[in-house]
Amino acid sequence: MTLMQKFLGAAAALALTGGAALAEPALIYDLGGKFDKSFNEAAFNGAELFAAEGGSYRDIELQSEAQREQALRRFAEAGFNPVITTGFSIAPIMGEVALDYPDTKFVNIDGWLPEVPPNVQLIGFQEHQGSYLVGMMAAMASKTGTVGFIGGMDIPLIRHFGCGYAQGAKAVNPDIKIIANMTGTTPTAWNDPVKGSELTKAQIAQGADVVYAAAGGTGVGVLQTAADEGILSIGVDSNQNYLHPGKVLTSMLKRVDVAVYNSMKAGENLETGGFTVLGLAEEGVGYALDDNNAPLVSDEMKMAVDKAREMIIAGDLEVTAYYANDSCPAHQF
Amino acid sequence: MDLVQLIQVADSTLRLSTPLLLACLAGLFSERAGIFDIGLEGKMLAAAFFSAGIAALTGSVWIGLLAGIGASLVMSAIHGLASITFRGNQLISGVAINFLASGITVLVAQAWFRQGGRTPSLEGPERFGSINLPFAEALSGVPLIGPIYSEILSGHTLLVYVALLLVPASWWVLYRTRFGLRLRAVGEAPEAVDTAGVSVIGLRFAAVAICGVLCGLAGAYLATGQQAGFVKEMTAGRGFIALAALIFAKWRPWYALGACLLFGLLQAVAIQFQNIDIGGFIIPVQFMDALPYILTVVILAGFVGKAIPPRAGGEPYVKER
Numbered sequence: 001m002t003l004m005q006k007f008l009g010a011a012a013a014l015a016l017t018g019g020a021a022l023a024e025p026a027l028i029y030d031l032g033g034k035f036d037k038s039f040n041e042a043a044f045n046g047a048e049l050f051a052a053e054g055g056s057y058r059d060i061e062l063q064s065e066a067q068r069e070q071a072l073r074r075f076a077e078a079g080f081n082p083v084i085t086t087g088f089s090i091a092p093i094m095g096e097v098a099l100d101y102p103d104t105k106f107v108n109i110d111g112w113l114p115e116v117p118p119n120v121q122l123i124g125f126q127e128h129q130g131s132y133l134v135g136m137m138a139a140m141a142s143k144t145g146t147v148g149f150i151g152g153m154d155i156p157l158i159r160h161f162g163c164g165y166a167q168g169a170k171a172v173n174p175d176i177k178i179i180a181n182m183t184g185t186t187p188t189a190w191n192d193p194v195k196g197s198e199l200t201k202a203q204i205a206q207g208a209d210v211v212y213a214a215a216g217g218t219g220v221g222v223l224q225t226a227a228d229e230g231i232l233s234i235g236v237d238s239n240q241n242y243l244h245p246g247k248v249l250t251s252m253l254k255r256v257d258v259a260v261y262n263s264m265k266a267g268e269n270l271e272t273g274g275f276t277v278l279g280l281a282e283e284g285v286g287y288a289l290d291d292n293n294a295p296l297v298s299d300e301m302k303m304a305v306d307k308a309r310e311m312i313i314a315g316d317l318e319v320t321a322y323y324a325n326d327s328c329p330a331h332q333f
Numbered sequence: 334m335d336l337v338q339l340i341q342v343a344d345s346t347l348r349l350s351t352p353l354l355l356a357c358l359a360g361l362f363s364e365r366a367g368i369f370d371i372g373l374e375g376k377m378l379a380a381a382f383f384s385a386g387i388a389a390l391t392g393s394v395w396i397g398l399l400a401g402i403g404a405s406l407v408m409s410a411i412h413g414l415a416s417i418t419f420r421g422n423q424l425i426s427g428v429a430i431n432f433l434a435s436g437i438t439v440l441v442a443q444a445w446f447r448q449g450g451r452t453p454s455l456e457g458p459e460r461f462g463s464i465n466l467p468f469a470e471a472l473s474g475v476p477l478i479g480p481i482y483s484e485i486l487s488g489h490t491l492l493v494y495v496a497l498l499l500v501p502a503s504w505w506v507l508y509r510t511r512f513g514l515r516l517r518a519v520g521e522a523p524e525a526v527d528t529a530g531v532s533v534i535g536l537r538f539a540a541v542a543i544c545g546v547l548c549g550l551a552g553a554y555l556a557t558g559q560q561a562g563f564v565k566e567m568t569a570g571r572g573f574i575a576l577a578a579l580i581f582a583k584w585r586p587w588y589a590l591g592a593c594l595l596f597g598l599l600q601a602v603a604i605q606f607q608n609i610d611i612g613g614f615i616i617p618v619q620f621m622d623a624l625p626y627i628l629t630v631v632i633l634a635g636f637v638g639k640a641i642p643p644r645a646g647g648e649p650y651v652k653e654r
């Protein structure tokens with residue numbers, strides 16, 4: 001009987017390793033949650049595209065900060081490859097965990113590490129370029145000469161969005177007034193639509209007639225209030241034009257879905273050990289145009305924005321990144 | 334600061350105070366009867382989801398409101414069962430309620446709507462519209478009174494006025510009725526109430542039920558009055574601020590109105606002005622956000638009068654044999 005048990009145990013172990021050798025990709029969402037209609041949902045959409053083409057993957061939604069390392073190690077030990085993570089907060093932990101699993105490849109979107117381990121790839125986006133374009137559109141659509149920006153948690157990344165937006169708005173109308181507010185300083189700022197709604201009302205009272213929300217779930221409240229009060233809003237990350245057709249001017253697209261899809265598609269052959277930066281040229285960022293917002297975007301607006309887009313790609317127009325020296329030339333946060 | 338901004342801040346204060354006030358009064362009834370309730374947050378969250386979810390499914394905000402109150406009552410019943418019937422620790426039961434609500438709302442929302450733990454946006458009759466008080470238009474031209482009446486007081490959703498009316502109603506129930514006297518007594522000296530032949534358990538369950546109804550109103554206001562739909566964790570700590578307001582108000586209804594308006598004002602000012610510049614000295618917005626908690630600690634430390642909780646609060650009643 002003991003011999004039998006040993007055989008059974010060995011067979012079970014074989015079956016386990018056999019399963020792991022398939023090397024499926026794994027995806028870890030940030031605290032905003034898989035269905036935030038924005039950043040993480042874009043990652044999910046990319047993964048679903050991969051699944052639709054016959055691939056398969058595993059994913060997990062984190063509930064707390066403490067789960068980050070646990071989830072990374074679990075996936076790495078179970079043989080998933082590559083392990084893709086979204087959000088900047090997980091990057092430092094990922095950098096450490098990656099050293100323990102040299103055969104597993106890790107990808108992070110939005111993160112930054114001082115030294116990138118050879119099996120880690122960091123993917124970033126030129127959010128300021130996309131925000132510049134929607135900033136131009138906001139300034140052209142505004143009748144009051146005042147545009148608003150509502151950020152989620154007050155972190156450099158969100159200021160980076162706001163800074164590009166402010167530069168774009170100023171480029172169209174140098175006298176434009178920009179009101180920028182942050183929802184909060186803790187992660188609850190990503191999921192507080194009530195406060196987003198109050199901030200929008202406050203900005204409307206100060207004259208804003210276009211507001212740009214870069215605030216995750218909080219943005220749902222911003223877009224709702226803007227639609228209720230009859231002003232225009234701008235969505236972020238995913239295409240949010242459909243949420244309030246005819247009331248959302250456009251959405252600043254951040255093609256997290258493309259980044260996730262490409263990483264999954266590359267699988268074990270993924271190139272690692274550096275940074276990938278996706279900007280306008282790589283179609284990593286852009287503005288959304290579809291049936292829902294077509295009546296709002298005039299030909300003149302479209303021409304101006306497309307021209308700026310080409311100039312940025314060609315290098316004739318430089319949008320200053322907030323990170324460059326932690327300050328913004330167009331707006332004081 | 335000009336008049337327009339003042340009006341805007343006052344208007345925003347009323348909107349932001351309402352959920353705090355409803356939750357604070359809910360806590361008041363429960364704690365006055367000797368049942369501590371840190372599950373206000375969870376009850377509000379459950380009510381917010383079920384009011385928005387049912388409103389979206391049935392197309393009627395009123396059925397949604399009833400469902401929200403119902404969900405909150407179920408949470409209250411669990412709290413009552415654990416802490417009154419089975420004499421469990423009230424704090425632990427409250428924490429459990431918060432976790433339960435946080436998980437179950439997203440789970441059910443995902444099962445019903447497949448939108449990742451949120452409800453669809455509510456439109457038209459699925460949400461509370463704003464109510465213009467009578468003569469608001471006519472009075473708007475009158476200086477001083479006009480803007481105050483037509484801009485600040487008028488144009489809110491029904492639940493804002495309900496919350497304000499509930500303050501005198503709570504005062505009357507607690508201090509002018511036999512039920513109120515017994516309810517307060519059961520939180521101070523349950524043995525005396527028992528000796529008088531009144532059921533301690535019955536009174537405490539009644540208090541917890543009232544707490545459930547009020548939390549239901551608070552949650553429904555968040556999801557169907559102030560917002561148009563449910564988003565996960567949308568209460569964002571308001572239940573805890575309401576608890577702070579309750580301590581700040583020293584467990585009294587009128588003081589609760591003052592405390593909630595003050596906390597609402599602090600939030601409104603923080604939203605309106607972000608960083609406040611007073612003669613070169615800048616008050617950061619983070620400080621404004623933390624101020625309700627700081628004030629509560631100051632009160633608890635006994636600097637501004639004493640906040641004495643109900644004497645039998647937190648202790649399950651065991652009949653002597």
